[in-house]
Amino acid sequence: IVPTCGITLLLYRWSINMRMMFIYKDCTIEYASHFLVCGWDRSFKIVRQLKVPKGTISFKYRHVRYEYDKAVNAFKISEAQAPSTRADVLDAPFLTTAEAKERQLKYGRNEVRIPFPKFFPHLFSELTHPFLFFQYFTSALWLMEGFQNFVIAMLGATIFLIIISYCILRQSAGRLEKMAGEQAPVDIFRNGGWITVSSAEIVPGDRIRIGPNSRIPCDGVLVSGQALLNEALLTGEAIPQVKSALSRDDHPFRPDAERNHLVFEGTFVIEGDVETTALVLQTGWLTKKGQIIRGMLYPTPIKIDFFRQAMFFCGILLLACLLSYVPLCLKMVEIGFSDRLIILRFFDVIAWVISPTIGIFLKLSNLLAVCRLRRRGVVCLDEDRIMVGCDVQTICFDKTGTLTGNTFILNRIMIHSDGSFSEFNIDSLEADNESQELMRSAAGLCHSLRMRGNQLVGDPIEEAMFQRSKAQWYNSSRVIIAQKIYSVLHSYEFTPESRCMSVLVRNSTNDSYSVLTKGAPEKIKEISDETLLPKDYDSQLQQFTSQGFRVLGVATRSWDGGPNSKPSREAVESGLVFIGFLVFENPLKKGTKEVISNLIEAGYNIKIISGDHPLSSVHTATELGLIDPSNTAISLSDTVVTGDEFHEETIVDTHKTLIFARMKPEQKANVIKLLQRRGYKSMMVGDGANDCRAIREAAIGLGFSDSDAAYSAPFITTSSIRSVVDILRECRCAILISTEVYRYILELSMVKFSSVSILVWSGSNYTDEQYIWNNFLVTMPLIIALGFSSPSRTLTSEKPPIRLISKFHFVSFYTNGFIGVLWMICAYLYLVHSSYYQKPQFETPLDTFVRGTVDNNVIFLSSNIAFNALCTAVVISEPFKKRIWWNYILFSWLIINTTINSLLFVVPEISHEDLHSIVPEYLDLPIEFRFELLGLNAFFFVFLLL
Numbered sequence: 045i046v047p048t049c050g051i052t053l054l055l056y057r058w059s060i061n062m063r064m065m066f067i068y069k070d071c072t073i074e075y076a077s078h079f080l081v082c083g084w085d086r087s088f089k090i091v092r093q094l095k096v097p098k099g100t101i102s103f104k105y106r107h108v109r110y111e112y113d114k115a116v117n118a119f120k121i122s123e124a125q126a127p128s129t130r131a132d133v134l135d136a137p138f139l140t141t142a143e144a145k146e147r148q149l150k151y152g153r154n155e156v157r158i159p160f161p162k163f164f165p166h167l168f169s170e171l172t173h174p175f176l177f178f179q180y181f182t183s184a185l186w187l188m189e190g191f192q193n194f195v196i197a198m199l200g201a202t203i204f205l206i207i208i209s210y211c212i213l214r215q216s217a218g219r220l221e222k223m224a225g226e227q228a229p230v231d232i233f234r235n236g237g238w239i240t241v242s243s244a245e246i247v248p249g250d251r252i253r254i255g256p257n258s259r260i261p262c263d264g265v266l267v268s269g270q271a272l273l274n275e276a277l278l279t280g281e282a283i284p285q286v287k288s289a290l291s292r293d294d295h296p297f298r299p300d301a302e303r304n305h306l307v308f309e310g311t312f313v314i315e316g317d318v319e320t321t322a323l324v325l326q327t328g329w330l331t332k333k334g335q336i337i338r339g340m341l342y343p344t345p346i347k348i349d350f351f352r353q354a355m356f357f358c359g360i361l362l363l364a365c366l367l368s369y370v371p372l373c374l375k376m377v378e379i380g381f382s383d384r385l386i387i388l389r390f391f392d393v394i395a396w397v398i399s400p401t402i403g404i405f406l407k408l409s410n411l412l413a414v415c416r417l418r419r420r421g422v423v424c425l426d427e428d429r430i431m432v433g434c435d436v437q438t439i440c441f442d443k444t445g446t447l448t449g450n451t452f453i454l455n456r457i458m459i460h461s462d463g464s465f466s467e468f469n470i471d472s473l474e475a476d477n478e479s480q481e482l483m484r485s486a487a488g489l490c491h492s493l494r495m496r497g498n499q500l501v502g503d504p505i506e507e508a509m510f511q512r513s514k515a516q517w518y519n520s521s522r523v524i525i526a527q528k529i530y531s532v533l534h535s536y537e538f539t540p541e542s543r544c545m546s547v548l549v550r551n552s553t554n555d556s557y558s559v560l561t562k563g564a565p566e567k568i569k570e571i572s573d574e575t576l577l578p579k580d581y582d583s584q585l586q587q588f589t590s591q592g593f594r595v596l597g598v599a600t601r602s603w604d605g606g607p608n609s610k611p612s613r614e615a616v617e618s619g620l621v622f623i624g625f626l627v628f629e630n631p632l633k634k635g636t637k638e639v640i641s642n643l644i645e646a647g648y649n650i651k652i653i654s655g656d657h658p659l660s661s662v663h664t665a666t667e668l669g670l671i672d673p674s675n676t677a678i679s680l681s682d683t684v685v686t687g688d689e690f691h692e693e694t695i696v697d698t699h700k701t702l703i704f705a706r707m708k709p710e711q712k713a714n715v716i717k718l719l720q721r722r723g724y725k726s727m728m729v730g731d732g733a734n735d736c737r738a739i740r741e742a743a744i745g746l747g748f749s750d751s752d753a754a755y756s757a758p759f760i761t762t763s764s765i766r767s768v769v770d771i772l773r774e775c776r777c778a779i780l781i782s783t784e785v786y787r788y789i790l791e792l793s794m795v796k797f798s799s800v801s802i803l804v805w806s807g808s809n810y811t812d813e814q815y816i817w818n819n820f821l822v823t824m825p826l827i828i829a830l831g832f833s834s835p836s837r838t839l840t841s842e843k844p845p846i847r848l849i850s851k852f853h854f855v856s857f858y859t860n861g862f863i864g865v866l867w868m869i870c871a872y873l874y875l876v877h878s879s880y881y882q883k884p885q886f887e888t889p890l891d892t893f894v895r896g897t898v899d900n901n902v903i904f905l906s907s908n909i910a911f912n913a914l915c916t917a918v919v920i921s922e923p924f925k926k927r928i929w930w931n932y933i934l935f936s937w938l939i940i941n942t943t944i945n946s947l948l949f950v951v952p953e954i955s956h957e958d959l960h961s962i963v964p965e966y967l968d969l970p971i972e973f974r975f976e977l978l979g980l981n982a983f984f985f986v987f988l989l990l
Contacts, residue, residue: 058174060088073101073112081105085345097149106342107329109152123330124151124248130290130297134267136323138233139249147247154246154262154327156224156334158341160217163210170206175403182395185388190892194815201820205404212411220337225310230261233321250324254316260307262324263331265290265299269320272494272501274312284314284501286492286537291610299325304537309333314496340425344740348431350779353848354786357857358398361790365393365797372801379807380888389804393797399789406782409831413778416834420770421763422746429744429758431782433775434846436743438724439643439768440716443654443661444594445731446748446765447636447668452505452628454512455593459483459624460578468624470512481526483623486560486598488515488525490547492537505594509626528553536613540655540708540734543567546616548603557603559616565625565657566706568597572620584625592663594628594656632667639765640668646772646839649724651702653712653738658684658705670702687711698722713737729768746771769839776924777835779846784830786848787857788918792823795864795910799903802872807886808900809893822908822941826915829934833925840923860917860988864910867984871906874980875899880969898969906981908945912938913985942985949978 056063060080068078068090081089081103091103101112102122109122124147127133139147170176179202183195230243231253238253243261246252252264254271270288290297290305299306307322309331328334369390376386410431414424424430441447459468461479468480470487491506495517500507516524522531529552538545544563551558561568565585569577578584588595599620605611643650650670654661662684665671671683687706704715712728716738719726728735728742731749739745739757746768747757761767803809810818845852875881875898884897916938921927929935950971 054172057172060090063090076101079103083342085342087345097146100150106338107156107334108338109150121330122150123326126299126325127297130293130295133265133290133297133323134292136249136267138236138251139247140235144234144245144247144250147249148245151248151330152328153244155227155244156329156337158217158221158224158337160221161210161213166210166213167203167206170209171203176202178398179401181391185391185395188384188388189392189809190895191812191815193812194819197816197820201824202404205408209407220340224333224337225259228259228261231255246324246327248324248327251321252324254307254313254320254322256313256316258313258316260309260311260313260322262309263326264307264322264324265297265302266305266307266320266322269317271307271313271320272315272496273307274314275308284494284496286494286502286535288535288537293612301539301541303539314501315494339740343426346428346432346743348428349435350431350782350846350848354402357786357848357853358790361794362394362398365794368801369393372804376804379805380890381804381807382889382891385891385893392800399793402786402789405785405789405827405831408828409781409785410778412831413774413781417759417770417774420767422759422761422767422770424759426758430775430778432725433727433744433772434779434844435725436648436727436772436775438649438651438719438726440651440653440719440726440728440738440742442712442730442735443652443656443664444630446729446735447632447640447652447664448630449633450504452508452594452630454508454626455629456627457483457487457624458584458627460622463578465578465580465584465624470514479623482558482560482600483598484513484515485525485530485549486562486600486623487626488513488523489530489532489549490545490560490562490598492535492545505596505628508628533557534610534616536616538563542613542617544571544617546613548611548616557605559601559603559620561599561617561620562596562626564706565595565597568599568620568622571617572599572622576621578622581622586659588625588627589657589659590663592630592660592667594630594660596626596628598623598626632664633765636765637668639769640670642769642839643772644669645841647841647843648772649699651704651715653704653707653715653728655707655734656705658686658703661703661705665703690714698724709734709737713741716741727768727772729765744771744775772839773835773837776839776844777833780844780920780924781831781833783846783848783853784918784920785827787853788827788830788915791857791861791864791914791918792911794861795868795907795914798865798868799907802868803893803900803903805872806884806897806899807890807894808884808897809895810900810904811895814900814904818904818908818911822911822945825937826911826934826941829931829937830915830919832933833919833928833931836923836925838923842923844924845920860914863984863988864914867910867981867988868903868906870984871902871977871980872899874977875902878973880973902977905945905948906977908948909942909981909985910988912942912945913988917988946978946981949981950974 056067064080076093078090078092081091083089083106089105091105094100094102094104094109102109103119104110110119111122112118113120127136179198183198186195227242227244229240230246231238231240232246233239233251233253246262251267252261254260254266254269260273266287266289268289270286273285273287275285285304287305287307290302306325310333326332329338373386373390376389381389407427410427413430414427417424444450454470457468457470458465459477459479461477468483470484487509491502491510493500493502493506493510495501500510500517513525518524518529522529524530531550531552532547533550534548536542536546542563544561544567546559546561548557548559550556561571565581569581585595599622601620603609603611603616640650650668652661652665652670662671682700684703684705685701687704687708690704690707690711698719704712707715712730712735716726716728720741720743725743728738728745730736730739730745730747735747736757739747744759745757746759746761748761748765748767759767759771800809847853881898884894884899886894915934916928919925919928919934
């Protein structure tokens with residue numbers, strides 16, 4: 045390390061292979077002190093073996109502890125195993141303090157600490173980045189060539205940009221820390237009694253008490269009592285969720301299927317009592333919330349084609365410049381340059397072509413795009429996704445809550461009686477028959493609503509049917525309907541697997557017991573007595589769903605078990621008697637039609653991925669113009685796929701399939717995977733936790749929620765569906781800006797390289813002040829200002845020219861570059877062949893460039909005008925971005941810059957002393973000749989733009 049002056053330390057830091065080769069050696073797991081971990085994103089990291097708990101082989105990676113399992117010869121996440129049966133959950137032993145300490149050593153503290161970056165370590169990390177060492181290399185070259193002031197300015201600008209990036213990083217870490225939440229006191233049962241401790245002390249297996257107006261500190265399962273929870277911050281579901289205690293039986297305990305009994309960290313308790321307790325299942329980073337934050341800290345890396353093409357594009361230019369250096373080198377030898385200066389000039393070629401600031405300016409243009417989206421109410425959490433948004437071909441929408449609103453209107457009620465359907469006016473006070481009375485009872489009893497103050501809270505569908513039933517709320521388990529008192533004895537909540545909800549109720553008037561069930565019509569048909577089903581069940585259902593209505597089936601049965609029985613769900617939901625349909629209207633959100641129409645006109649393939657009935661989704665698609673009902677050639681079997689039918693091999697034409705209905709959350713994600721495997725870059729738009737998996741799988745995703753779960757999406761918003769168009773417009777604009785910035789920097793490099801090459805002929809070069817003027821007052825402000833361009837107001841079917849390796853960019857780039865080089869040559873030749881020119885004199889071998897000659901002053905002034913012309917020529921506007929004059933910063937600076945640099949050509953002699961450091965000797969030329977040079981530059985300016 046000492047002989048290499050610390051260079052080996054940097055190599056070890058940059059290359060994990062170097063560390064593996066010289067610091068570590070392979071061994072068996074039993075003797076290992078460190079482990080090489082390969083993450084799911086194919087990144088590698090060396091981690092140290094943990095010393096505790098003793099007797100285990102483990103390590104921590106990305107905040108999660110992994111422990112070696114000899115049985116399978118692999119490392120597994122060290123997480124608490126849930127009890128095997130429901131009875132085991134309820135009979136789980138209470139922990140002692142000693143047992144809790146052992147578990148804390150194994151599973152860690154119940155806290156999510158965000159790694160906050162410190163300034164000086166961050167500064168050191170950035171300053172020792174491999175890419176910056178190229179900048180140090182170029183700075184060393186310029187120092188040896190005598191440009192001390194310019195090097196100081198460049199390094200100062202680099203540190204300034206690092207400070208800005210640090211501030212952004214701190215802001216992001218602060219947002220995550222706020223999301224992680226703070227520790228709070230919680231009641232737990234230990235050593236035979238209830239005690240109050242910090243939530244950080246909770247371990248898996250603890251019993252905690254859940255009280256009202258508090259936040260759940262961990263993931264767990266209710267073992268006693270019940271609670272009403274607001275899970276909006278975690279899942280995005282605006283409907284409060286009723287959680288009840290787990291029932292005692294020998295059925296397997298599967299957390300994924302017990303959602304109605306599970307509580308999650310970060311959710312808010314609306315109602316609860318001292319009898320409501322939960323068994324802790326997971327803590328810290330292994331909770332659902334902790335996993336969301338981990339996903340934000342370590343997002344899925346994406347491959348951005350732009351950067352691969354940019355490297356290829358840059359390589360071609362570098363090769364061309366290196367080839368042009370050969371005749372230049374021969375000329376330098378002929379003139380009498382020293383060997384040192386010839387070698388420096390060779391490395392200078394690389395420094396001019398591969399600008400060390402390209403990455404910084406590309407990142408800056410993306411950050412400006414993020415800021416523009418924020419002003420429109422869209423938060424971007426992964427700025428790299430902006431670079432891939434332009435490649436999106438397919439946009440998938442969730443239906444309910446995304447395309448349609450969360451408002452439901454009970455349109456009609458269809459009663460089945462005596463083998464036929466009839467419409468029931470539920471607003472009438474009296475029921476004409478038993479079926480109508482049962483339907484009114486189901487509407488008022490079969491729900492999970494709760495009363496908070498004087499307001500009902502819960503599912504909008506259940507709220508709509510409860511209000512129409514004219515039921516009177518007595519308490520959470522007792523309701524008065526048509527002057528009859530009903531008590532809800534047991535409730536079997538809706539789950540994605542069951543697709544229905546049931547209640548066991550007692551009619552206090554006649555002391556009778558019955559089961560009331562509502563749910564998906566397909567499920568109701570499945571669990572009803574098929575001999576009692578109407579023959580036109582399917583046709584009636586199709587009639588309503590084809591009109592876009594949301595339909596629920598209702599069924600009932602009598603129960604003889606008495607008030608103390610606790611029947612299983614399977615026993616309750618079998619042999620039911622079908623009553624009828626509840627038909628709901630779910631209108632489209634305002635502006636949805638216009639947005640979808642805009643997207644279709646722009647050439648995007650629109651799909652609906654929903655959990656709703658297929659025909660309901662078809663109606664929504666028809667209403668949005670995705671399906672033409674007059675086109676008889678369209679087959680619904682090709683257009684619609686349901687969750688039961690969804691298999692990759694069954695979908696022959698992905699482009700034709702427009703609707704994926706009755707899809708579960710994991711199936712939604714599989715649809716996105718399938719589309720992308722078949723070459724369709726996809727965008728997923730959803731509003732709830734059931735869409736999060738699909739959003740994560742998509743190239744870009746938008747979550748209509750401000751919940752914690754929504755933060756797994758690259759973009760989140762709470763505004764209108766118009767945000768989809770805003771994101772796509774901004775993606776097009778941002779990728780074009782990046783293309784413009786990249787091309788402009790390379791075109792600048794071409795002109796700068798040609799300028800200094802021309803000056804070689806006279807043994808001269810720019811002065812320090814001219815380099816600073818050239819970079820910090822002309823080109824750098826223009827590069828930054830390019831990022832302030834705004835997207836056009838509408839999307840068009842025309843796709844932006846985003847592929848750098850294309851005929852358009854090759855022709856445009858080399859045409860602009862050739863004109864810029866020709867510009868410099870003509871300006872130099874015009875000077876050399878004038879009667880006022882005197883060639884600079886110098887002694888050979890030339891070891892230092894001659895500064896401040898009339899040659900370099902003419903080239904300096906001409907290049908400044910050329911840089912403004914190149915910036916104007918590189919801008920691509922309509923139909924993807926607004927015209928250049930709408931970018932006030934860029935347009936204003938172009939005018940000011942061009943004016944000032946034009947005036948430098950003809951500045952009067954009285955300002956000679958003020959400008960001596962910028963254009964010495966040039967001012968001694970006659971004013972007539974200077975006007976002629978200005979005219980030559982004006983000609984090339986117009987020629988380049990044309």
